[in-house]
Amino acid sequence: MAEDLVVGIDVGMSGTGVAYRRKGHAEVNILEWGIVDLGEVDGDNGQVKSLYRDFLTSLYGELSTKRFTPALLGGKNFEEAEVLFLFSVPAIWDPAVVRDFTQLVRDSGFERVGLHSVRVTMMEPQAVAAYEICVPNLDYQLKDYIVLTGGLGSSRYVLGKIEDFIGESQINFTAKTKVVMSAAPRLSVCMGLVYNAGRNPELFPRRFNRVSVGVASQSLTGAIKKTRLRDLIKRALLRFPKGEKPEGGVEWFLIKGGLVPDRVAVHEQTAYFSADLPSDKRIWELGILTSFESDIERLTLEDNCRVHSVLKVKLSHIGEPEQTGARDALSRLHLARKPKIQIKFDLRVEVGLATVEIQCTDKKMSICSKPISIETGQASESQPPICQHVVHELS
Missing domain, CATH: 3.30.420.40 (ATPase, nucleotide binding domain)
Structure with a gap:
């Protein structure tokens, strides 16, 4: 470790x-x-x-x-x-x-x-x-487990209640069932x-996502920024024209109902900057979207999708990759426009019991964005919306 x-x-x-x-x-x-x-x-x-x-x-x-x-x-x-x-x-x-x-x-x-x-x-x-x-226990060797917890530590009362529960259960057990207490x-x-x-992979990898989370394309992120009134609106409802969806506009890396990734999932991203932009101005922005919809076809339709935040990724510390192509040679002779600088970085996602934690790192694992935390619990539908309704038209 x-x-x-x-x-x-x-x-x-x-x-x-x-x-x-x-x-x-x-x-x-x-x-x-x-x-x-x-x-x-x-x-x-x-x-x-x-x-x-x-x-x-x-x-x-x-x-x-x-x-x-x-x-x-x-x-x-x-x-x-x-x-x-x-x-x-x-x-x-x-x-x-x-x-x-x-x-x-x-x-x-x-x-x-x-x-x-x-x-x-x-x-x-x-x-x-x-x-x-x-921790092997020779007192009992079982093939299948149903784990129940009743609290109160080693209470015999709770153990008895669990035995009663098993005895009265409607589940049709195929073999004799025995209730045992942890060592x-x-x-x-x-x-x-x-x-x-200390285990890799984890012992219980089969958890399911409670929320869908995605990252917006640059054109969509730009549209989101314009509609957020210069960041005065904390959250905005993303709404597309009925019956339309932004092809390629959102990369959904978590889908509600899908299996939770084992430990930290890494999604490579690529930032593009003008060659004339000073290195200290290299800040890439990613719109982070959430939805409680599980149907991929409906994720970005009507009122299903919300803007959680715009993540700013600072890449000024990363050196420029070596340029070797024919276009680069022509640009040095001023015969072609300078190609954009491409910088790759990672979007790191960890799904916990109550939140999805997201942060960006460069390829050397240095942190290059603030962390964001997305709650996985779904708000009550009776609760009035606290966000602005906006419409984005993508070119």
Whole structure:
């Protein structure tokens, strides 16, 4: 692994566990804390967030100052080490709650640009399954698993309820079904996060996109900019003449209902600049579009497509490619127009549980754009639109 430390954290109502693995070491180590009970909050979401933020901030302080010492990190101070924090979430949380939780984690100090990063990667049942798959248990050898989580750690009450559920289920099981408890019921989630991070490919690659995301062509991006009133409008509704679609106008790299790419997907892009443009002015712009439509034929029709943002890609640091063609030779003799400078870069896309994270890098992996985050939860149709209706006609 590239990081000095990979940390899996399960923040729960009944307890908190932390698992970690050091660079060059195979074993996964664990830390655990006692009961963390948020109690009844009577629907006061602000108070819930405050409690979570306070606890997460204290947890980060404990890990960074007392647990992950230079002795454990091979002589490095925690502030200098590359650390990947992996968090799990309950299976019943919808994308909006996952997004809020992720922001709370970042606000609590876990993310530090260039060194410490945060990913909410798995639901708790997935993490438990990852642990059980990666850690052999001779007490039971099963071919097929149905993973259920009931909370309360190793509660016999919950185990009994799951047994009752299986017994009363309408599912026609072809073989005798046995309910077994994880060998590490309180810590299997945080350990499963770390075990899964070390697997390539991932253990559970079959996730499906909740939203379609695409990048607009330059002509379409230009049209988007003109209709956004000099960036005063935060979001705009993209609307094409009824029955028409912009051929080649949008490259859809995620389609709702399609399989989520394994880890980070890379899509090569090409920028074109005038040879006379000063290098410090080489900024390429990409219109990022979203849609909750899954039918490719309908993605850019009527009111199905929204403009999320215009991504600015700074390419001034990249040198000009060597020109060797006949047209280049003629241009040096002033017998032809100078050819445009082509610069290739990568659009990097990672689909999380609640968001799609997008950022551009050059071919040497240097970051050349600000990151953008697209929420995957679909807004309620009863909610009034907050965007402007515009029509684009493409030449």
